[in-house]
Structures are given as C-alpha cells and as structure tokens.
Amino acid sequence: MNYVVVGSSAAGLSAIRAIRKLDPCGNITVVDEESRPAYSRVILTHYIAGRVAERDLFLVEEEFYRTYGVRALLGVRATGLDPGRRQLYLADGRVLGYDSLLVATGARAVVPSWSPARTGDVTGLRTREDAVRIRNAALAGRSVVIAGGGPVGVKLACALRELGATPTLLASSPRILSQVADREASLMLEQHLVRHGVRVRCGADIREVCTGPGGTEAVVLTDGSAVPCQLLVVCKGVEPRTELVAGHVAIRRGVLVDNGMRTSAPGVYAAGDVAESPDIWGEGTRVSAIWPHAVKQGKVAGTNMAGGRELFPGVLPRNAMDVLGVPFISMGLLHAPAAAGWRSVSRRRGSSYLRLVIRGDSVVGAVLVGCPRLAGPIQAAIRRGGRGWEHLVPP
Amino acid sequence: MLSIGVDPDRCTRCRRCEAVCEMAHGGDGQGRRSRVRIRESGWPPISICRHCESAPCADACVSGAIRPDPVAGVVEIDVARCVGCWSCVMECPFAAIAMVDVAGQGVRAYKCDGCREWGFPRCVTYCPTGALRAGAGAGEMSGRVRRQRAARVVPGRATGGARG
Numbered sequence: 020m021n022y023v024v025v026g027s028s029a030a031g032l033s034a035i036r037a038i039r040k041l042d043p044c045g046n047i048t049v050v051d052e053e054s055r056p057a058y059s060r061v062i063l064t065h066y067i068a069g070r071v072a073e074r075d076l077f078l079v080e081e082e083f084y085r086t087y088g089v090r091a092l093l094g095v096r097a098t099g100l101d102p103g104r105r106q107l108y109l110a111d112g113r114v115l116g117y118d119s120l121l122v123a124t125g126a127r128a129v130v131p132s133w134s135p136a137r138t139g140d141v142t143g144l145r146t147r148e149d150a151v152r153i154r155n156a157a158l159a160g161r162s163v164v165i166a167g168g169g170p171v172g173v174k175l176a177c178a179l180r181e182l183g184a185t186p187t188l189l190a191s192s193p194r195i196l197s198q199v200a201d202r203e204a205s206l207m208l209e210q211h212l213v214r215h216g217v218r219v220r221c222g223a224d225i226r227e228v229c230t231g232p233g234g235t236e237a238v239v240l241t242d243g244s245a246v247p248c249q250l251l252v253v254c255k256g257v258e259p260r261t262e263l264v265a266g267h268v269a270i271r272r273g274v275l276v277d278n279g280m281r282t283s284a285p286g287v288y289a290a291g292d293v294a295e296s297p298d299i300w301g302e303g304t305r306v307s308a309i310w311p312h313a314v315k316q317g318k319v320a321g322t323n324m325a326g327g328r329e330l331f332p333g334v335l336p337r338n339a340m341d342v343l344g345v346p347f348i349s350m351g352l353l354h355a356p357a358a359a360g361w362r363s364v365s366r367r368r369g370s371s372y373l374r375l376v377i378r379g380d381s382v383v384g385a386v387l388v389g390c391p392r393l394a395g396p397i398q399a400a401i402r403r404g405g406r407g408w409e410h411l412v413p414p
Numbered sequence: 415m416l417s418i419g420v421d422p423d424r425c426t427r428c429r430r431c432e433a434v435c436e437m438a439h440g441g442d443g444q445g446r447r448s449r450v451r452i453r454e455s456g457w458p459p460i461s462i463c464r465h466c467e468s469a470p471c472a473d474a475c476v477s478g479a480i481r482p483d484p485v486a487g488v489v490e491i492d493v494a495r496c497v498g499c500w501s502c503v504m505e506c507p508f509a510a511i512a513m514v515d516v517a518g519q520g521v522r523a524y525k526c527d528g529c530r531e532w533g534f535p536r537c538v539t540y541c542p543t544g545a546l547r548a549g550a551g552a553g554e555m556s557g558r559v560r561r562q563r564a565a566r567v568v569p570g571r572a573t574g575g576a577r578g
Contacts, residue, residue, distance in 0.1 A: 033473075061476035065497040070519065071477065075495055078478055181520075311474040311505065318473075339500035341520060346513075348504045391503045392512075396457065399507035411457055 020045035022324055023107055023115050025097045025263065026123030027051035028060070029310055030291030030317035032079060034121050037321025039087050045325070047089045048115060050107070054094030056081055061310050063150040064171070067157070068178035076147060097124075102267045102284040119286045119324040122264055122274060123317060126257035126292035126308050131166070131225075140235035141228065141251045144175060149252075156250040157184040164238055164246055166225055167254030168195035170338050173208070175252060176217045177343050187218040187246055189238075194221055199338045199349050201374060203365070204386045208342050215343045220246070257308050259293040271295050273306040278330040280320035288324055290316035299333035299402065300383070307334045335401065339394070345370070346391040351384030351401050352376050364412060375412060381405025415465045416487045416528045418535065418548055422459040425545035427452055431537035438529055438536040447514065449526040450537045450546070460545065462537070463510040463526035465489045471502035471511060479523070488528035496522045 022038055024031045027049050038047055051057070058076040065071045084091040092109070099108040100120075107115045128143035142149050157163055157179050165172045165179075168190025179186040188195065194205040195212075209219055220240070227239040228251060237245045259273035269275045269283040273295030280288045280296070291313035295306045312334060322329040337350035355361040355376050365374035371389035375382050375397070382405045385397045393411050400408045429452050432445035441447050451461040465482075469489045472480045479495035480502055482488075498521040502511050513521035529535045538548045 059476050059478070062497050062499070065477070065499070070497050071495075075477070310476050310501065311470070314473040337504060339504040341498055341500060344520070346500045346503070348500060350504070391500055392509050393457070394500075394504045395506035395509050395511075398504065 020325070021116055021118045022047045022121070023117040023119075024049045024121045024123060025051075025107070026121075026125055026291070026293075027053075027091070027093070028057045028123065028125055028291070029078070029313035030123035030125075030294075030320070031121065032057060032083075033314045033317030034123065034290060034321030034324070035087055035089055037318045037327075038325045041322065041325035041327050047087070048092065049084070049089050050092045050095055050097050050109065050115070052094065052096040056083065056091075056093070058147060060145060063144060063147070064174040064178040066147075066150050067154045067175065068181040069154075070181075073147075073151075097263055100264055100267050100287075102287055105286055117286065119288065121317075121320050121324065122282070122287065122289040122293060123291045123313075123320075124260040124263055124293045126259050128253065129255045129258050131253065131255050140230075140249065141253065143253050144171060145257075153179075153250065153252055154182070157182050157186075160184075161249035162247050163187070163250045163252060164189060164248040165252050165254055166238075167256070168192060168197065168219075168221065169254060169256060170196065170199055170340060171256075172252075172254035173212070173342060174340055175254060176212060177341070180215060180217055180343060185216050185218065187220065187248075188212070189223045189225065189240070189246075190219070190221045191224045192221065195219065196347075199336075199353070200347070201349075201353050201386050203367070203372060203374070204347065204349070204388045207370075207372060207388050208345065208347060211342060211345055217343075225251075257292065259295070259306055259308075261293060264289075271304065275304060278319075278333065279323045279328075280316055280331060281323070288320040290320040296331060297333050299335045301333065305334045305336065307336045309337065311337075332402065335398070337398070339391070345389050346387075347389075348387045348391050348394040349385065350394070350398055351382075352378075353384050353386060366412065373412065375408065377408075378405070382408040415467050415482065415484075415489070416535075416548065418462055418464050418526070418528075418538070418546070420460045420462060421545050421547070423545075424543040425452065425460060426543055427454060428542065430540050430542065431546055434536045434540045435526075438532060439527075447524075449512075449524060451512070458509055461508065461510050461512075462546070463489065463506075463528075464508055465526075465528055470505040470507070474501040474505040476501055486528070486530050488530055490527060491523055491525060493522050493524070498522050 057078045096110040098110050128145045163186045165188045176186050176188045224241045225238045226241045229237045238248045274289040276294050276296045292308040295304045319329045319331045339348045355363040363376050374386045376384035431450045432448035433443045435448040437443045477495050477497045479492045511525045538546045
C-alpha cells in the first residue's frame with residue numbers, strides 16, 4: 020500500500036501513527052512545505068510570552084520519521100492532484116502515486132481587505148517567524164496593535180502583557196470573543212484585561228495603516244481616531260487551505276468529509292483545519308480549527324486509510340484559554356434562541372461564572388469563567404446526548 | 415494501561431488517600447497538593463486520573479506535555495513542557511486534572527502519575543474500604559504485556575515476543 024500524507028502537523032502526524040499501528044509495512048510518504056519538522060502553532064503565544072523555549076515548539080524531531088518508517092519530503096509543496104490516476108504532483112516536478120491520500124493542509128490566516136502587503140510592520144500570527152517578529156518587537160518596546168478580538172488575539176494580548184508590553188486589542192464586534200463566549204463572559208473577560216493593562220477597543224475596525232519614513236506609525240479606525248502602532252498583528256481567524264484539491268472533491272468552506280474522514284473522491288481523505296465534517300448532533304457540517312479535532316480526525320483518517328474502521332464522533336466546537344490568570348472554557352452552542360424548548364441555566368458567584376445552554380432536557384453548550392473543573396464532565400455529558408447534567412450544577 | 419477504578423459509594427471520606435498521595439510525592443501530608451481529591455459536596459465525589467488507554471487529555475495537549483507511556487502503562491505530564499492552557503482540563507471527563515500555581519509563571523497541570531516510583535498507587539494500597547481500586551492486572555502488569563503494548567504503539571520499541 021502507498022500512503023501519501025500532505026501536511027505534517029497535528030492531523031498528519033496523528034494519521035501516520037494510526038496507519039503504522041495497523042500496517043507495519045506500507046509505504047508512507049509525508050509532504051510538507053515547511054522544511055523543518057512540525058511545530059505547534061497553538062503555543063506560539065506561549066512562546067511569545069517566554070513560557071516555551073523555541074526548541075520546545077517542535078512536536079516531533081526528525082527521528083520521528085525514521086522511527087515510523089516514513090519518507091519525509093519537507094520543504095516541498097504539493098501543487099496538484101489527479102484523483103482518477105491517483106497521483107499527486109509536487110512543485111519540484113516529482114509525481115507520487117498513492118492508494119490513499121490524506122489532505123491535512125491546514126488553514127491560513129485571513130487577510131482583510133484594508134491590510135497592506137505584509138511588511139515587517141504588519142504580520143499575522145501563524146508561523147514561527149511571525150512569533151519571533153512579534154516577540155522581538157515587543158521586547159524592543161515597540162507599540163503593538165492586535166486587530167481581532169477572537170481567541171488568538173486575546174491570547175496574544177495576554178502574552179504581550181506578560182512580557183511587560185501594553186498592547187491595544189481591536190475587536191470589530193461589539194465585544195471581544197464574540198464567537199466563543201456569551202455576552203456576560205465577554206464582558207467579564209474584557210474588564211479583566213482592561214484592569215490588567217490591555218487597551219481594548221470594541222466595535223473598532225481599521226480603515227487605514229499610516230506609514231512614515233521609519234515604518235508603520237499608526238492605524239486609523241473607522242470612527243476616525245488614530246492609535247499609535249509600530250507593529251500591527253492581524254488575527255482575523257483562519258480559512259481552510261483547499262486549493263490543492265479544489266475542483267476534484269466537494270468543498271463548502273472546507274473539504275467536505277463524512278465521519279470516516281472520506282472526501283467525495285475515492286481514496287482521498289481530509290482531516291484537521293482543512294476539513295469540514297458533521298457536527299456531533301448530526302445537524303450540519305462545520306469547520307472547527309481546533310487541536311483536539313485535528314488529532315482525532317487524523318487518527319480516524321489514518322485508521323480508515325489502513326483498512327481499519329473508526330468513525331469521528333463529530334465536531335464539538337470548544338476553546339480553552341488562560342486570560343491573565345482567569346481560566347475561560349466554552350463549548351458547543353453558546354446561545355439559547357428565544358424558541359420553545361431552549362433555555363439557559365447560569366450561575367454567577369463573585370468572579371466565577373457558569374452557564375449551560377439546554378435544549379429540551381439536554382445540555383448542548385457551556386461557558387465557564389473562573390470555574391474550569393466541571394468543563395470535562397460537562398463535555399462528557401454533551402457527548403452522551405446531553406442528559407444527566409443536573410447534578411453538575413447544584414442550585 | 416494502569417486502570418484505576420473508583421466506587422464513591424464505598425468512600426467514607428477518611429481522606430487517607432489524599433494524605434498518602436501527597437506524602438508519596440514529597441509533600442507534607444496535609445492533602446493540599448494531593449493528586450487524588452475527595453469532595454464532601456459537589457461533583458465528582460472522587461477525582462483521580464484513570465490513565466485512559468486512548469487519553470483525551472493527551473490528544474488535546476498542544477505542547478506535547480501529556481503523553482501516554484505505554485511501557486510504564488501511565489499517562490504522564492512533563493511539567494517543564496506544560497504551558498497551562500487548560501485544554502486537558504476541558505477534555506478530562508473525570509475532572510482529574512488540576513492546575514497548580516508556579517510562582518511567577520502562571521499555572522501548570524498536575525494529576526496522578528500512577529505512583530510509578532512506588533510500583534503501585536499508594537492511595538489504592540491505603541484505601542481501607544475499596545473505594546479506590548487498581549483494576550485487574552493493573553499494578554502488576556507484566557513486563558511481557560507492557561512490551562507487547564509498546565510494540566503495537568511504538569514501532570521499533572519491541573524487544574521481542576510481540577503478537578498481533
């Protein structure tokens with residue numbers, strides 16, 4: 020059997036482990052455009068804060084590929100696909116034949132329309148180089164503006180604060196973390212950030228980036244005000260990198276897969292940030308670019324590619340982070356629509372806040388600020404179908 | 415893997431487990447840093463890591479700090495690599511992972527390490543009622559079984575005798 024894995028990050032590595040578990044002899048080739056072994060993008064903010072040494076960013080060492088008997092083509096981009104002939108084309112002219120192919124190309128940072136070409140003063144936060152640039156700028160005392168009030172923006176603001184910088188966080192929504200928190204949690208966390216020295220501006224979008232002779236000097240917001248800025252970090256979310264398979268498999272936002280991680284083309288699988296898969300309620304499909312899904316989907320894809328049988332239970336969106344000492348976790352559906360059968364149960368005690376979203380008798384989502392212990396049991400309850408949550412939240 | 419079972423109905427809240435756990439890990443026996451936790455109220459009544467064969471905390475760990483060690487049969491935390499992101503806490507259905515403050519560096523995850531230095535969980539040894547158990551073959555998992563499991567999971571780690 021010839022297995023080809025495109026992308027050597029969380030999903031790709033997890034698939035390689037799963038394939039090897041079932042097939043000790045098959046040929047596995049992994050292709051990745053980055054020339055060094057995979058590193059964890061998720062902990063780049065912790066690297067910026069100085070909690071992680073650069074060498075500890077790496078998920079595996081080159082020895083991993085030898086141990087697992089994998090041919091690693093690192094620093095090579097996959098450029099095209101012929102699913103009929105089951106061939107993958109590489110930028111250096113090579114052609115790889117496969118019996119099964121895993122597309123684990125991940126996601127890229129969204130670049131908004133106002134953003135000028137990426138220069139030294141405007142960056143995203145997706146790669147190791149981005150992180151190094153941000154950390155150095157902050158250490159040099161340059162003023163940093165973060166565009167984007169989502170999880171990455173907030174984590175970056177916390178990391179910079181830990182370094183002693185005073186970043187400005189711009190959220191285009193009326194509140195920070197609007198996609199992953201309910202209103203109450205957003206406001207609590209915003210107050211906490213502000214109290215600890217992060218400047219937060221909500222409902223603020225950038226109209227223009229002003230550049231002087233020495234580089235970027237300020238950003239002008241849509242309300243006309245200007246914010247000093249020597250480094251602008253754009254954290255506006257990610258989008259699946261589907262271009263390799265575009266035109267060959269069904270794509271909505273991401274590459275559509277079933278619970279076995281199969282795409283619409285025979286022998287082609289997808290996993291991780293690039294994939295759009297059914298949610299745990301079986302009500303729709305979602306791209307959920309989070310680490311645990313990438314690992315699990317990679318494992319499921321690898322198992323099925325090697326002839327085993329495993330099903331992905333479905334996407335359950337969730338996030339956990341430490342907001343300057345306050346743990347924040349959310350999962351599932353965060354808002355109860357004003358419709359029959361929906362309600363929410365919330366409890367606020369001092370600086371801790373818990374809210375469960377209930378549909379019928381079943382818990383389908385939760386927000387926890389400052390009280391993380393029950394997050395795991397609540398997630399387990401959601402996965403069991405949502406019943407039996409009452410004992411978790413005593414009145 | 416080491417399988418630990420709990421039976422809250424048998425627990426008399428004597429908290430001997432908390433004391434021996436802490437002492438086994440170099441603490442003062444007051445139970446504040448115990449890796450097994452007994453609650454008078456609230457849920458769960460007993461928190462302790464089950465060392466899951468397919469561990470959701472390890473799958474969720476973004477820094478590679480939590481890894482199953484199939485040879486020793488335990489799920490381990492490398493505290494030096496932990497970044498305190500709460501992902502493992504979000505995943506553990508048993509609420510078995512806690513965070514401890516490290517002066518000036520935020521929090522780090524800690525949980526039961528299976529007492530690998532002792533060869534058998536001390537809390538189980540000292541539990542007078544059987545509320546804490548180590549499952550069949552758990553503590554005394556033979557070298558042969560460990561090597562077989564290691565061979566299945568980590569190619570090249572087999573030292574012979576692997577089947578299936």
